[in-house]
Amino acid sequence: MEVASVDARRTPRLAVLVAAVVALVAGMAPLATPPAEAWPFDSFCSNQQGGPPYDGFLSHEQVIQRLHQIARSSQGTVAVEAAGTTTGGREIHVARVGHGDTVMLVQSEIHGNEKHGTTALLNLLATLGNNSKASREIREAITFVAIPMLNADGGAVPRRQNVMSWAQIQARHPQLAGVPANPGAWYHNNNLGGMDLNRDFNPDLDYEPVAADLPGNSAGVGFYLSPESRTVRDVYRSLEQEFGRVDIFVDLHNQAACYGNGLPDLVEIDAPSPAAGTYDAAGANFGPEADAVGIRGDIVLVDGGGPNPTEGCGALSDFPAGAIALIDRGTCPFTQKVANAQAAGAVAVVIANNTAATPTTMGGTDASITIPAVQITQAAGQTIRAGLPATGRVADNPDSDFYTPLSISARFIDDPAAHGDWPNFDYDASRRVNVAVFDALQRGNSPFGKVTLYPQNTNLPGTALGSFALRGSAVILFETSGQTQQLGQKRMGMLVKQVEVGVRGIVDAAADGSLHEIDPGRYDQIPLRVSAPIG
Template sequence: MFDDPQYTGWSSYEEVVAQLKRIEATSGGRVDVEVVGQTKEGRDIHAGRVGTGDRVLMVQSAIHGNERTGTEALLAILKDLASGNDPDTTRALEGVTLVAMPMVNPDGGELNRRINVVDWADVVEDYPQLEGAPRAWYHSLRGDGINLPGFDLNRDFNPDLDYVPQPGDLPGNQRDAGFFLSPESRAIRDVYVDLQAEFGEVDAVVDLHHMGPCDALTGGPQDGKPISVSLDYPPLGVDDGAAYQQDWPLLDQDASRRHALAVANGIQEAYGSQSPLAAVGRYYHPDEREYAGQGRSAFALNGSATVLFEVRGQQDDLGQKLHGMLVRSVQTGVESLIDAMATGEVDTLDGDDFFELPDYGWDTQAD
């Protein structure tokens, strides 16, 4: 559905903002919604904060504008935490501080496309030292059939959170760190840095995505059924990111796998291993896969456990029933992680058990 800016059944940017404000207003002071940045087209980027616990969880959704299940799931989670009075909610609020950014790329979202909207000339205006330098490799002149330039924001992160773009570093490549060239990635980085300053560390970061048209089938308990959600730890190359350990000693790939496992276990426990909502697998992750410029990689190198969710399909492929089901899977997954962080259970899991999750076939395929 190229150049069709429709996203029927999903919240528009305006609706997301209205819902956040309503949640804040009716939360009796539990939820605080703040503007944390602004896109190139002038849309405010919002973060909702709830809970007073020492464990910090930052969750972002729709960094790829046309990947929206996480947006709906985060709004539902904030709404529940804003008003719930059951013991689980109390435990979550006391154990965890959640900062949720439901729609971090609204310019892309309003066009129903992956990339944001930024002209290279605007980048050079922001960073005059880049005059004459080649465009970053992840900047495109168009995206999803729409003739406007922009960035794949999930390549625009650098583990050096103070990084300033240098002409000699451009254009870079897929394995390299990114350059913080977009206001959206800088806003996400700034939220992270502020939390680090306040708490000393950000325990975990979750990034919510879709994996595009996908007919992959699971193995494991649901052998042969369509995958619902796949999970991943940071893609930092061979030997579990060993090349990064010297410069980034806080990297803990096992911690990321424990957090991902808490998500998978929680979904399976909530729905039963045969439920279509619980067809959870491992995302594509051959040993050599290396994307240092992804947000989850940059934050993992700073010591956070990071979990990638990749929901089956693209938002437009999902019928209404499947849409609702996948939103519930993501919601339950994030809530399970909050609970495992609040109880400390996430520390007691065996990260190696993550590899027991079905890989829906890619592990055995040559590529």
């Protein structure tokens, strides 16, 4: 996924978490992986390219070998078959275990440089296929279907995209013969000769590419151009035909290495103001960082003149020295706003966002700025403004933790009606599945607890998650921190185990019926993913 915007000044504050987690279930041991490690919060974090070696990750040949090994060891309890081939002719295998009424489809490595989920998925298949009492009970309740390493061609590079030129697309779909390579389909990269497979899906499982629909855009559906996405579609459709619905769909990804859990700063408003309370805040790449003690003062809404005086883009009028400036985002750079407040005698600056989006680290450079600046949500800004006059404090947030090893999400569709009539769309079901994963990763003395929500302004109906959510599946995105080229093999055991434990949380909750008892509103209490430090 995208590289984080970062606060280069910030340093991690937490000690290393506890050591590795024990095996999921007694019985047949999962496939061998390096020992799990605690997430090293106090270590160097970087989104720079780490490079090889990659030989600790499984090749396509090793995945196929292990799938058949699992099938043999389970004495047929786990069934394995080839369901399709990639553009390069590599077989795409599907494994199935269990015969319960609840259907769960899990795929990994739709992006070729996102590999931890493949090993985790193989380990889960081995566990679910063993002869333990727990696994037998799960198989009675669940039909678990896995597609490990969907993008085997991209995985061999490794890179995000598959390997498929526009000419190869046209050869497979002659009706597109007159469509030029540029623009072609919006998610196909002509320079690389491949596409982002996770934009090639459509909720209409009978859809065939139509020249007039191309190139499309990110707010629309995909076109099923690739043999990889069409294989997933065929597996999904066959399960629908057999069971009526695919109850749960899980997509295992990786994101950039450096994201944080919880916004790093806070703004406190004192009683008796109606706005009294604590508001999470993002920091800035310029000026000093507020410490845990913080800076106190009157909270004063600025007047910088001009058509938008509360944006603080001009010299401030009648601002009391020693106060904390409340400024609206917009029009001029962050550094200009903060410099104007500092010149008027402000001891700190609170900038209220001008959209509903989560605040992110404020960019800019100005060595002359010597006061801390933080950004709060638009809603928090409106509440604080309505509660003036007030006093308060800007400080470091002691409850924020860096780094998060996993982000999850249930949200891929803004408005189901924008894509047709999809009466089975069930956002609450998706939220329950996400909460089940969150809960599983909090249990005991777990090193995986700092789970966050992937950005919630995502609207991607052309993803497998978006398309299958429209059809009625409860969906969840796993974004394990660190893509292949970033972390390489570092912390592989911990990151693989994290995925195993999370997916197993869904399996257990679905098998024992507790999934339906989860309050979907708890999803919104999971901390949002934020930018984390590099340095």
